[in-house]
Amino acid sequence: MILIIGGRCQGKAAYARRLAEEKGYRILDGQQEAWQPDTKAQVLLNVQEWIRQAVYDGGDLQKLEESLFFDMPELVTLDEVGYGIVPLEKKEREYREAVGHLGQRLAAEADTVLRMVCGIPTSIKP
Amino acid sequence: MMHLITGGSASGKSAYAEQQLLELPSPVRYYVATMQPWGEEGRQRVARHRAMRADKQFHTIECYSQLEQLVLPEDNGVLLLECMSNLAANEQFEVGGSDAQICDRIGQGIRHLQKQTKHIIIVTNEVFSDGCRYDADTERYIRLLGQINVRLAELADQVTEVVYGLPIQLK
Numbered sequence: 001m002i003l004i005i006g007g008r009c010q011g012k013a014a015y016a017r018r019l020a021e022e023k024g025y026r027i028l029d030g031q032q033e034a035w036q037p038d039t040k041a042q043v044l045l046n047v048q049e050w051i052r053q054a055v056y057d058g059g060d061l062q063k064l065e066e067s068l069f070f071d072m073p074e075l076v077t078l079d080e081v082g083y084g085i086v087p088l089e090k091k092e093r094e095y096r097e098a099v100g101h102l103g104q105r106l107a108a109e110a111d112t113v114l115r116m117v118c119g120i121p122t123s124i125k126p
Numbered sequence: 127m128m129h130l131i132t133g134g135s136a137s138g139k140s141a142y143a144e145q146q147l148l149e150l151p152s153p154v155r156y157y158v159a160t161m162q163p164w165g166e167e168g169r170q171r172v173a174r175h176r177a178m179r180a181d182k183q184f185h186t187i188e189c190y191s192q193l194e195q196l197v198l199p200e201d202n203g204v205l206l207l208e209c210m211s212n213l214a215a216n217e218q219f220e221v222g223g224s225d226a227q228i229c230d231r232i233g234q235g236i237r238h239l240q241k242q243t244k245h246i247i248i249v250t251n252e253v254f255s256d257g258c259r260y261d262a263d264t265e266r267y268i269r270l271l272g273q274i275n276v277r278l279a280e281l282a283d284q285v286t287e288v289v290y291g292l293p294i295q296l297k
Binding site for chain 1: 130132134250252253254255256257258259268269271272273275276277278279280285287294296297
């Protein structure tokens with residue numbers, strides 16, 4: 001699995017879409033669609049958006065994570081969200097924590113982790 | 127040649143960028159300042175940056191927006207633009223237009239400066255990783271600066287991220 005992380009609007013999804021197109025992968029994008037546990041997509045974009053929905057709609061985060069990992073995707077993009085002040089609002093703190101922990105888990109499972117800055121990927125794993 | 131330098135607040139990217147400018151052989155070194163000094167804090171910030179540059183003999187030009195209209199006194203010098211995050215804000219909030227128009231205008235402005243210089247250094251800012259959501263104008267600003275950074279990095283020959291004074295070469 002390739003995990004692409006980085007700040008917002010750094011070109012992660014555009015990069016992932018190019019890779020996905022080459023391989024003919026099916027894409028599910030958190031910015032466009034709700035999470036569908038039964039979808040067999042090899043590419044998951046903007047996974048932080050499903051986490052945000054689960055946190056705000058009282059969804060089951062653990063179930064979301066399990067279904068994310070059940071059929072291991074080939075390519076995942078996830079925002080880095082931890083480079084700021086701890087948010088005052090509880091839900092925002094939960095969101096940030098959940099994204100961070102998911103990112104750690106994904107990075108541990110991934111064969112390759114790319115970090116995107118200004119549209120340029122830097123490999124930080126292996 | 128075009129060198130894009132990015133980094134967080136107070137990462138040392140300005141000092142690094144100024145050093146890069148000094149190391150380029152050229153009779154004239156332009157410093158294009160894009161921050162409008164609003165209020166006391168703004169004036170102090172400008173004064174601090176001016177003091178940092180005092181003995182470097184840069185030719186300072188203040189240009190808060192519409193780079194595409196900036197004509198340098200002499201061609202073939204070297205130039206440092208600081209900083210894209212201020213320029214983008216001025217373009218968004220004062221000049222206006224759609225995202226595409228603003229991106230195109232900034233792109234044109236940079237190309238216009240490239241034609242008048244032999245080397246251009248652009249400082250920008252990393253504001254994308256705090257996990258926070260903001261009001262619509264700020265959300266738009268973040269998206270806009272992200273797009274501008276990606277586009278500039280494509281055009282640039284060299285891209286560097288400065289982390290606490292340490293330059294990491296991305297391209």
